[in-house]
Structures are given as structure tokens and as C-alpha cells.
Amino acid sequence: MMRYFTFTLVPLADRYFHPSLVAAREHPDITLEQMKYINLFEDETGVVLLGGRGDPEAAAEVLDSVEDVVDWELIPGNDEDGYYAYIHFVGREPAVGLLKLLDEYRLVLELPLRFTSEGYLRVTVIGSDDNIQQALRNVPETIDAQATQMGEYNPDDERAIAGLTERQREVLEAAVEMGYYEVPRQATYEEIAEACDCTVGTVGEHLNRIESQIIHSAMD
Structure with a gap:
């Protein structure tokens, strides 16, 4: 195996x-x-x-x-x-x-x-x-x-994040590591933006696109 x-x-x-x-x-x-x-x-x-x-x-x-x-x-x-x-x-x-x-x-x-x-x-x-x-x-x-x-290992199991850009991966990894997806939420857009050295708007745009891609991938 x-x-x-x-x-x-x-x-x-x-x-x-x-x-x-x-x-x-x-x-x-x-x-x-x-x-x-x-x-x-x-x-x-x-x-x-x-x-x-x-x-x-x-x-x-x-x-x-x-x-x-x-x-x-x-x-x-x-x-x-x-x-x-x-x-x-x-x-x-x-x-x-x-x-x-x-x-x-x-x-x-x-x-x-x-x-x-x-x-x-x-x-x-x-x-x-x-x-x-x-x-x-x-x-x-x-x-x-x-x-x-x-x-x-399953070679046909493509992860939903495979198509993300490098910048999107960076924002997603920061969000996960900082607890943005924990319940209750442990991080804000502002904190993620500071960690990634970008604007709050950029964080929101990237996370919205990431979440949309992952959801559509799961439904396919």
C-alpha cells in the first residue's frame, strides 16, 4: 500500500x-x-x-x-x-x-x-x-x-486548493494558522492582512474566492 x-x-x-x-x-x-x-x-x-x-x-x-x-x-x-x-x-x-x-x-x-x-x-x-x-x-x-x-495515497484525489495562486495560498494558510476558521473565530481580516502585509480588502477578496472555489470543487 x-x-x-x-x-x-x-x-x-x-x-x-x-x-x-x-x-x-x-x-x-x-x-x-x-x-x-x-x-x-x-x-x-x-x-x-x-x-x-x-x-x-x-x-x-x-x-x-x-x-x-x-x-x-x-x-x-x-x-x-x-x-x-x-x-x-x-x-x-x-x-x-x-x-x-x-x-x-x-x-x-x-x-x-x-x-x-x-x-x-x-x-x-x-x-x-x-x-x-x-x-x-x-x-x-x-x-x-x-x-x-x-x-x-490516492493519485486521483486532487485537493480543492490545488488551483489556488501563491498569494491565495499564503492568505489561506495565515487564516487557518491564526484561527480564522475556528469556532468561535480567533482572527480578523485586519490581523490576517497585517500578517500577510496586504490590505483588508485584499484578504476579503482572496478568502471569498478561495471559499467559492473549495465549495464548487466539493459539489462537482
Whole structure:
């Protein structure tokens, strides 16, 4: 039986996943949102496609400053302040160790990976229950894998939020984390807007569209 396991990767050391991500995570004008693709080559260099938001000039400065970045290119996104960064990087631990676990235990990585508001990575892997458990036991000691969800994998079960934009996902995640959908409600539009650095009207518009999409998906 194929299973899926969703967990959050929390670095326990200052080195984070890779020096390029450390520099981006610490810059006040850059927000990491997602990892759309990542692959490690035999020479232990790799390529990654990151989705981010903020000042592209700041991103360019960061990528130029990191010695372990071999080559890079910024690609404009659909949102006004969104962009993607294609990065060819020199592999470093713990990133190399984590990626090798996928091959060793024959696991499928569900993409894109999402960065949480704290800058951690939310990851879903697919494989046999035994292989997933063995891989988790061999996660590098500098990483804490915190389980959030698991179950039987159904490839035809498309989640209702699959079609949301990156900005809509950000607003929805903030609303859920802050308790907007709890009973009684624990957060307001104003508080969500402050957390997402946008206007109250934008929060209302996004949540209305999200709720409409989820309801229509459930009725189909």
C-alpha cells in the first residue's frame, strides 16, 4: 500500500538547508514561498527552482554573494512582486543527505514544497510505509522532521486548493494558522492582512474566492 507523509523540516543548526537559502531567508526584502523543482546530480551539484516574493534586485545581490551558487537566473512571475529563481548550486549538508534519502528509499517527492511563515519547509513524500519510516529514522541530525499529516495515497484525489495562486495560498494558510476558521473565530481580516502585509480588502477578496472555489470543487 502506498502512503503519503507530510511533515515540516525544521533546521536545528544555524547552517539551515543550504547557504543560498540562509542568505535569502535572512534578507528583509525577500520572502521564500515555494520550491517548484529540485534535483541532485552525480557530482553532488544540483538545480533548484525557487518561488519568491519581494525585491528582485535584492535576490540578485544575494545569489551573487553566495560562493556555493554556480549559476542563477531570475524569472518574472505572474504576480506583480513575484519571481522564480533558477539556481545551479554546489551540494552541501543537510540538503545532500535529505535528497539522497529519496533515492535510497525509493520515495517520490510531491512538488512544489512550501515554505512556512517561519521559513521552514513543508514536505510530502509518497512511498511504502516501511520505506517512509526508515527514511525518517535517517534524517540528518541537524533537521527535525515534524509530522503534520499521513494516510493512504490516492493519485486521483486532487485537493480543492490545488488551483489556488501563491498569494491565495499564503492568505489561506495565515487564516487557518491564526484561527480564522475556528469556532468561535480567533482572527480578523485586519490581523490576517497585517500578517500577510496586504490590505483588508485584499484578504476579503482572496478568502471569498478561495471559499467559492473549495465549495464548487466539493459539489462537482
